[in-house]
Amino acid sequence: MATSEVVSQKKLNYAIHRWSSFSANYVPDNILVDKPNDQSSRWSSDSNYPPQFLTLKLERPSIVYSITFGKYEKTHVCNLKKFKVYGGLNDDNMIELLQSGLKNDHNKEAFDLKSKIEGQLFPCRYIKIVPIMSWGPSFNFSVWYVELSGDDAPELVQPCLQWYNSYREQQAIRLCLKHFRQHNYDEAFESLQKKTKVALEHPILTELHNHLVVQGDFDACEALVERAVHDGLFNEYISQQEYRPKWMLIEPVCNGTSEEDRPGMRGGHQMVIDANTETIYLFGGWDGSQDLSNLWEYNVPASRWTCLSKDTEKDDGPSARSCHKMCIDSERRQIYLLGRYLDSSLRTSETLKSDFYVYDIDNNKWTLISQNTAEEGGPKLIFDHQMCMDVEKQTIYVFGGRVLTSGSSGEERSSNEPLFSGLYSYHCPTNTWKLLREDSGNAGPQDIRSRIGHSMLFHTQRRQLYIFAGQRSKEYLNDFFTYNVDTDEVEFISDGTKKEEGQVPAAGFTQRATIDPELDEIHVLSGLSKDKEKREENVRNSFWVYDIKQKKWSCIYKNEHLNKEQWGKSHPAEPCPRFAHQLVYDHIHQVHYLFGGNPGKSNSPKMRLDDFWSLKLCRASKEQLLRRCRYLIRRHKFQEIAAADPLAALQFLQCDLASIVDHEDDEETREFQQLASTLFKSKEEIADGYNMHFLTDVDDHFPGRTQLFDTLVAFFPEHMAQPKGNLVDLITF
Numbered sequence: 001m002a003t004s005e006v007v008s009q010k011k012l013n014y015a016i017h018r019w020s021s022f023s024a025n026y027v028p029d030n031i032l033v034d035k036p037n038d039q040s041s042r043w044s045s046d047s048n049y050p051p052q053f054l055t056l057k058l059e060r061p062s063i064v065y066s067i068t069f070g071k072y073e074k075t076h077v078c079n080l081k082k083f084k085v086y087g088g089l090n091d092d093n094m095i096e097l098l099q100s101g102l103k104n105d106h107n108k109e110a111f112d113l114k115s116k117i118e119g120q121l122f123p124c125r126y127i128k129i130v131p132i133m134s135w136g137p138s139f140n141f142s143v144w145y146v147e148l149s150g151d152d153a154p155e156l157v158q159p160c161l162q163w164y165n166s167y168r169e170q171q172a173i174r175l176c177l178k179h180f181r182q183h184n185y186d187e188a189f190e191s192l193q194k195k196t197k198v199a200l201e202h203p204i205l206t207e208l209h210n211h212l213v214v215q216g217d218f219d220a221c222e223a224l225v226e227r228a229v230h231d232g233l234f235n236e237y238i239s240q241q242e243y244r245p246k247w248m249l250i251e252p253v254c255n256g257t258s259e260e261d262r263p264g265m266r267g268g269h270q271m272v273i274d275a276n277t278e279t280i281y282l283f284g285g286w287d288g289s290q291d292l293s294n295l296w297e298y299n300v301p302a303s304r305w306t307c308l309s310k311d312t313e314k315d316d317g318p319s320a321r322s323c324h325k326m327c328i329d330s331e332r333r334q335i336y337l338l339g340r341y342l343d344s345s346l347r348t349s350e351t352l353k354s355d356f357y358v359y360d361i362d363n364n365k366w367t368l369i370s371q372n373t374a375e376e377g378g379p380k381l382i383f384d385h386q387m388c389m390d391v392e393k394q395t396i397y398v399f400g401g402r403v404l405t406s407g408s409s410g411e412e413r414s415s416n417e418p419l420f421s422g423l424y425s426y427h428c429p430t431n432t433w434k435l436l437r438e439d440s441g442n443a444g445p446q447d448i449r450s451r452i453g454h455s456m457l458f459h460t461q462r463r464q465l466y467i468f469a470g471q472r473s474k475e476y477l478n479d480f481f482t483y484n485v486d487t488d489e490v491e492f493i494s495d496g497t498k499k500e501e502g503q504v505p506a507a508g509f510t511q512r513a514t515i516d517p518e519l520d521e522i523h524v525l526s527g528l529s530k531d532k533e534k535r536e537e538n539v540r541n542s543f544w545v546y547d548i549k550q551k552k553w554s555c556i557y558k559n560e561h562l563n564k565e566q567w568g569k570s571h572p573a574e575p576c577p578r579f580a581h582q583l584v585y586d587h588i589h590q591v592h593y594l595f596g597g598n599p600g601k602s603n604s605p606k607m608r609l610d611d612f613w614s615l616k617l618c619r620a621s622k623e624q625l626l627r628r629c630r631y632l633i634r635r636h637k638f639q640e641i642a643a644a645d646p647l648a649a650l651q652f653l654q655c656d657l658a659s660i661v662d663h664e665d666d667e668e669t670r671e672f673q674q675l676a677s678t679l680f681k682s683k684e685e686i687a688d689g690y691n692m693h694f695l696t697d698v699d700d701h702f703p704g705r706t707q708l709f710d711t712l713v714a715f716f717p718e719h720m721a722q723p724k725g726n727l728v729d730l731i732t733f
Contacts, residue, residue, distance in 0.1 A: 034070045034145040036106060043143045044078065045131070052141060054129045055091055061123035061161055062152035067098070068110040070145025075104045077136025080143065084132065085113060087124035089164075094128055103495075104135045108145075115150075118719075122164045123157050171723060173198045179727040181209075182706060202720035204228065205713060212712075213705045218637040222630055225712065229626045236717045238625070239519075243556050243617040245543055247574040250593075250612040253304045262305045263296045265608035267580030267598040268322035268341070274330045274361075275588040281335060281361075282582070282595065283312070286322040288606030291340075293320035295359075298593075298612075300586075308364060317366030318357050323383035325398075329391050329428070333361040336396060336428075338373070341383035347406045354381040369431065378433035379421045380404070386456035388465070390485065396426040397436075397458065397465060397485065400450045417473060420450035423483065436488065446490045451477055455513035457522060458485075459548075466522060469511055478504070493551065504553045505544045514585030514592065522546040523592065523617075527579035541577045545617070556617065575613050591616055629712060630660050631668070636708050638675060646679045653679075 035041035045052045058064075067085060082101045088094035097113040115121055127148060131141035151157070173192065177200040180189035193200070200206070204224070211220040228234065254261040263269075269285025269292070278300035285292050295309040295317070313319045321340035328335050337357045353372040360367070374380040378398075385401025403419035423437040439450035454470025454477070468480035478496030483489070494504070505511065510527030524544040542558040559574060581597025592615035601607055620628075634657045642649035653675060661672045713721050 034147075036070060036073045036144070039072060041144065042072070042078075045141045048134055048138065048140050052131050054143060056127040056129070056146065056148070058125050058127070058148070058152070060152050061089060061125045061157055062150045063115055063121050063157060063160060064097075064113055064124050064127060064148055064150035065115055066110050066112050066149045067127070068108055068147040068149065069102055069143070070108050070147070071102070071106050072144055073106050075106070075135075076142065077134060077139040078142035079104050079135045080131050080133070080141060081135045082132035084130040086128040086130065087113065087126065089123065089125050091126045091128070094126065101133075117164075117167065120163055120167070121156075121160045123161050170198050174200055174723050175725060175727045175730070178722045201722045202716075204233075205716060205720055205722070208712065209709055212709050216640070216705065218633050221633055225629045225633070226626060228716065229622050233717065233720075234622055234625050234715050237715045238619055238622070241619045242554060243545060243619055245557050245574070246616045246618050248614045248616070249572065250303065250614055252298070252612070253302065260307070262612070263294070263595070263610065265610040266292060266596050267608045269582055269596060270324055270326040270337075271582040271584045271593070271595060272326050272328040272335055273584040273586055273593065274328060274333070275586045276330055278586065278589070280584060280593055281326075281328070283326065283337070284318075284321050284324060285596065286608070288608045291320035291322050293318070312366060315366060316368070317359065318355065325385055325387040327387050327389040327396060329389060329394070331391055335359040335361065336387070336389070338387060338398065339382045339385055339401060342381075342404055347404060349406070352381050352404055352406060354379060373433060376433055377435065378426065379424050382421045384452035385421060386454060386467075388456055388458040390458055390460070392460065394428040395485075396428065397423070397456070398426065399423045399456050399465070399467065400452060400454055400470065402452050420452070420472065422450060423448055425485075448483070448490060449477070453510050455511060455524065457513055457515040459515060459517050461517045462548075466515065469505070505542070510579040512581060512583035514583060516585070516587050516590070518587065520548040522548065523585065525583050525594070527581070541575070543615075575611060578609060581609070625715060627660055627662065629715065631657070631662075632708060632711060634660065635675070636704060639678065639704065642678045650679055
């Protein structure tokens with residue numbers, strides 16, 4: 001965050017503690033001054049081989065909020081393309097505060113640093129900058145200027161210092177408690193816990209440990225896990241698991257010929273969904289030869305398409321078009337439509353008017369709201385823009401898109417620089433437009449650069465527009481930012497320059513995005529990548545999920561490596577790569593729907609698709625996790641019974657364990673089948689196979705129980721569990 005955004009934040013004084021590399025370098029005091037025009041004003045390493053780091057020592061412990069890097073006045077091969085920042089109260093024990101990289105330009109860059117642990121501010125005395133990669137692959141590292149921003153006021157730092165010291169002491173005690181319990185030092189464990197009153201873990205997990213490890217009461221263990229699942233304690237674990245995509249080709253119910261029962265092949269069309277009625281509406285598009293003007297609805301429960309209008313222009317609606325946009329007010333059951341693309345040969349003063357329509361779903365009626373929104377304070381005629389709706393406030397937001405001009409009107413800034421539309425709002429009840437932000441060619445912290453082929457989504461609870469990617473002239477954008485519709489504030493999540501390869505969606509356009517406000521997730525199905533000339537090689541659909549709370553992208557699947565022969569089969573496993581498709585999301589039932597698009601085949605340039613798919617993002621359910629836990633518990637119980645009474649173990653295997661095996665899971669089925677061989681082994685062989693030693697102490701008797709306990713604890717929230725580390729790992733030699 002910028003310094004001005006935190007009232008108590010100020011520039012911190014610091015001293016150079018050391019620059020560490022293979023040969024130490026002396027750092028003169030005068031380079032604490034920012035001199036972007038002086039190439040010698042920098043810290044440099046002798047090489048680009050690790051270990052290298054620069055340690056800054058603050059005059060006193062401080063809460064450090066951000067770090068700013070200055071640069072040389074021009075690009076430089078020694079700039080840090082990748083680096084990490086660590087912080088701590090001493091230079092031997094630090095935690096990671098930041099991992100990022102600098103743009104190779106002349107502008108200062110500021111980064112937020114981690115300043116809280118478990119919601120509490122913690123102080124630092126040392127800040128360590130660790131270079132990882134320079135922009136020149138064989139060049140050394142240079143840091144031109146560093147500025148730390150934070151607060152060293154004693155009234156703030158001292159309570160934080162006391163809390164941090166107390167926190168570290170509690171963690172040390174918990175590690176001791178964990179070590180004592182694991183090694184069956186009961187007296188030491190009880191004495192330390194009684195003296196310090198520090199809990200090793202949540203009481204539920206202590207109860208689980210007693211049932212499982214101490215008593216070997218597997219039935220009580222199952223009952224406790226079942227209670228935990230029903231109380232929602234596994235929900236956090238479920239939310240952190242990767243999705244598995246489940247595509248399904250939809251074959252609608254047909255009444256007559258195929259042409260009458262479903263929309264034909266097209267791309268550049270638009271779809272919206274009413275999740276309350278599970279109804280999808282589709283309008284327009286380009287079939288490879290002409291624009292279309294038919295309107296369709298698809299009823300999900302009935303699995304049926306219905307043509308509402310073969311030609312909406314004849315029904316007082318919009319003319320045939322593509323590259324337009326629609327949004328739906330599901331409460332008032334209205335669909336709004338704006339924009340279209342026109343070939344340059346068809347552009348006249350009349351055709352370049354920006355018409356604006358609303359469709360009344362219940363009455364199957366179109367109404368022309370405006371013949372030309374530009375005359376009413378709205379956007380000019382645009383295409384490949386984005387439009388979404390705040391249903392609660394009855395406000396539509398329109399951003400970006402290319403402004404269509406006649407070419408002879410002089411509206412183009414130059415032959416190589418097209419016009420882009422800004423950010424507008426439209427208030428439906430009052431029929432009023434408002435220009436919120438003009439297109440900006442700059443890339444400042446509050447500037448919005450317009451574009452085409454981007455994504456824009458409205459988060460109903462956060463009251464923010466999420467905008468990312470797209471194309472501006474010949475530049476492919478990969479930035480990601482929010483616009484607060486209530487405060488008119490822009491916040492950049494990513495400027496698109498620091499992405500790690502494979503960790504965020506690739507720069508491109510025509511990707512399709514949806515949002516789930518309840519899950520706090522954004523979903524993106526990619527489309528066409530940068531190289532437009534190599535369409536067949538670059539139409540590589542992949543599906544990404546962005547976790548808004550964790551600020552993290554994850555790739556669910558990529559299909560560019562699939563066997564292309566399957567895409568021509570009658571029942572393919574998933575849709576073939578495409579662009580100019582449409583994707584809508586039913587947030588109530590958590591299902592995506594995909595229709596049509598352009599496969600980008602150079603040998604068939606007019607080819608369009610008419611396949612229809614549903615996509616369900618699957619995670620393990622609570623019921624599936626409960627079954628898995630029961631299987632793990634009973635599997636271990638079988639192992640213990642087998643060591644004492646093979647006949648009883650066989651009966652337990654055939655009845656109690658077999659009944660909960662997931663026979664669709666090949667690995668679990670194979671493991672279950674191999675368990676029978678345990679019955680023919682000696683106690684010593686069983687002990688070797690399952691890491692059990694038959695001694696006198698309970699915990700030593702079945703150490704496999706401790707392993708099972710750790711496995712089950714992983715399903716519970718992290719804050720309930722014992723520390724992850726081990727006491728012996730802190731011992732160094």
